[in-house]
Amino acid sequence: MASAQPAVISIAQTGRTITVPTGLFINNAFVPSVDSTAVIDCLNPATEEKICSVVAGSAADIDRAVAAARAAFRTTWGKNVTGFERARLLNRLADLVERDAQALGELEALNNGKPVRVARDFDIGDSVACLRYYAGWADKIIGQSLEVDNKTKVAFTRHDPIGVCGQIIPWNYPINMWSWKVAPALACGCTIVMKPSEITPLTALKLSELIVEAGFPPGVVNTVPSLGAVGGAALALHADVDKVAFTGSTVTGRKVMEAAAKSNLKKVSLELGGKSPHIIFESADLEQAANWAALGILYNTGQDCTAGSRLFVQESIYDRFMAILVSKAKELVIGDGFDEKTSGGPVVSKMQYDKIFRYIGYGKEQGAKCILGGEKRPGKGYFVEPTIFTEVTRDMKIFQDEIFGPVLAVTKFKTEEEAVRLANDTTYGLGAGLHSNDASQCMRVAGELEAGTVWINQYNLLTNNVPFGGKKQSGIGRELGSYALEEYTSVKAVHWNFGEKLDWPL
Numbered sequence: 001m002a003s004a005q006p007a008v009i010s011i012a013q014t015g016r017t018i019t020v021p022t023g024l025f026i027n028n029a030f031v032p033s034v035d036s037t038a039v040i041d042c043l044n045p046a047t048e049e050k051i052c053s054v055v056a057g058s059a060a061d062i063d064r065a066v067a068a069a070r071a072a073f074r075t076t077w078g079k080n081v082t083g084f085e086r087a088r089l090l091n092r093l094a095d096l097v098e099r100d101a102q103a104l105g106e107l108e109a110l111n112n113g114k115p116v117r118v119a120r121d122f123d124i125g126d127s128v129a130c131l132r133y134y135a136g137w138a139d140k141i142i143g144q145s146l147e148v149d150n151k152t153k154v155a156f157t158r159h160d161p162i163g164v165c166g167q168i169i170p171w172n173y174p175i176n177m178w179s180w181k182v183a184p185a186l187a188c189g190c191t192i193v194m195k196p197s198e199i200t201p202l203t204a205l206k207l208s209e210l211i212v213e214a215g216f217p218p219g220v221v222n223t224v225p226s227l228g229a230v231g232g233a234a235l236a237l238h239a240d241v242d243k244v245a246f247t248g249s250t251v252t253g254r255k256v257m258e259a260a261a262k263s264n265l266k267k268v269s270l271e272l273g274g275k276s277p278h279i280i281f282e283s284a285d286l287e288q289a290a291n292w293a294a295l296g297i298l299y300n301t302g303q304d305c306t307a308g309s310r311l312f313v314q315e316s317i318y319d320r321f322m323a324i325l326v327s328k329a330k331e332l333v334i335g336d337g338f339d340e341k342t343s344g345g346p347v348v349s350k351m352q353y354d355k356i357f358r359y360i361g362y363g364k365e366q367g368a369k370c371i372l373g374g375e376k377r378p379g380k381g382y383f384v385e386p387t388i389f390t391e392v393t394r395d396m397k398i399f400q401d402e403i404f405g406p407v408l409a410v411t412k413f414k415t416e417e418e419a420v421r422l423a424n425d426t427t428y429g430l431g432a433g434l435h436s437n438d439a440s441q442c443m444r445v446a447g448e449l450e451a452g453t454v455w456i457n458q459y460n461l462l463t464n465n466v467p468f469g470g471k472k473q474s475g476i477g478r479e480l481g482s483y484a485l486e487e488y489t490s491v492k493a494v495h496w497n498f499g500e501k502l503d504w505p506l
């Protein structure tokens with residue numbers, strides 16, 4: 001069996017070490033696999049070096065984790081614990097994540113590549129707020145009292161926890177996606193089997209230590225790093241999992257839904273890919289719009305499901321706007337993630353790096369004009385410079401496909417109608433942005449854009465109390481806000497007769 005001993009990781013830049021559990025986290029203990037010696041090698045995308053290995057869970061390990069989650073749901077969690085207690089534990093967990101923000105940020109920087117400052121101040125800061133937000137909901141998950149007949153009958157609804165939840169998360173925001181899924185599920189009284197991405201499992205394992213320290217009973221949260229086709233597929237297909245929440249590619253989301261349909265018709269929520277349009281109208285504040293457009297494609301090195309990867313710029317301001325945007329993109333500081341001034345790191349893996357350069361190649365071959373970046377830089381690490389293509393047309397692959405890298409496809413438009421038509425010309429429907437100083441145009445275009453989120457005069461900012469999710473092939477269901485509670489509860493209607501007599505036969 002693969003060892004479940006913790007790994008001691010030395011960080012050259014700080015001279016400190018971080019200890020990370022490497023076993024599967026089941027019933028509040030880190031354990032080896034029941035039947036496999038397989039391991040997952042965790043790599044540092046900035047150096048291409050191995051950080052450590054963790055145990056790779058098998059389908060049998062998923063069975064074990066689901067059994068632990070089911071037992072906890074029936075005994076120490078589920079309907080056996082009050083909302084006040086769930087809130088207390090979630091708040092405690094938030095405090096511990098906040099306490100360990102620097103160490104978690106450093107671990108995220110090592111395994112994912114994002115700079116420590118970005119991980120600590122944005123991903124982890126937002127995750128702490130997310131845990132606290134859902135702690136606030138835990139004692140307010142209430143049904144309705146419904147009038148049936150004043151003298152004889154009443155009905156009411158209960159919003160019961162849905163049960164055991166499989167949660168499958170990606171590598172682009174390992175801590176954020178963990179908190180978006182764990183916090184509402186725990187607030188509602190569900191138990192969890194979390195499968196982090198095999199590319200970035202380390203922070204989910206470190207957070208599992210905090211689950212124990214916060215005082216959650218064994219089995220409430222279980223973490224099984226595993227390959228997607230093994231542990232992810234087993235979770236989606238499991239007959240004793242009541243719900244699966246997935247964030248990742250549309251291709252894999254389809255498989256998750258298929259597995260749910262083939263097994264027990266578990267509830268499914270999917271947060272999938274995007275090719276989000278970002279429209280700059282001629283009345284916009286061009287400096288500000290350029291800042292948001294740069295953020296839209298360069299934040300998290302473009303590895304963002306809502307990346308504003310298709311930019312539409314009105315003809316009358318095109319030259320002026322593009323000159324500002326190019327100068328903004330050049331200002332991004334890419335490099336050592338342990339330097340507090342760095343804003344951009346490498347992309348997460350060799351596979352992602354190769355995919356991005358494949359698409360840069362398609363852009364060049366299909367006749368788009370590369371006005372910035374587009375070349376490999378020498379040295380170690382999967383670093384990709386901001387890349388901007390202009391003269392992009394709808395038939396090009398860089399217009400249609402999610403690249404998940406800092407590659408912007410720019411198209412010029414003349415009229416509002418043309419901009420909306422181009423923006424909606426995609427199978428995706430996750431995010432969309434528009435910049436304009438014409439309020440009626442803002443309202444009109446926001447109404448027309450086919451997306452789960454529309455940003456006006458900003459881009460990519462999310463808030464824990466506002467729902468997030470997709471239309472079209474970008475997903476099903478909503479995360480964040482009160483809407484996420486619906487994903488983790490099942491509504492039971494109770495009809496209570498206290499006075500009506502039934503005459504039989506009818």
Ligand SMILES: NC(=O)C1=CN([C@@H]2O[C@H](COP(=O)(O)OP(=O)(O)OC[C@H]3O[C@@H](n4cnc5c(N)ncnc54)[C@H](O)[C@@H]3O)[C@@H](O)[C@H]2O)C=CC1
Pocket residue numbers: 168169170171172195196197198226227228229231232233234236247248249250252253255256271272273274304305352355402403404
């Ligand atoms: N919407 C988003 O936030 C994300 C989109 N992507 C897109 O997907 C592309 C490929 O990235 P991948 O890492 O391959 O994404 P992926 O969708 O395969 O991986 C996401 C998660 O799904 C799991 N998974 C993989 N196969 C599975 C299966 N058969 N059943 C259940 N779970 C499974 C993975 O282990 C991981 O935890 C990216 O280039 C990007 O375009 C990737 C990650 C996040």
Ligand code: BAL
Pocket residue numbers: 172173247303304305306
């Ligand atoms: N930016 C929202 C989360 C995601 O990219 O998966």
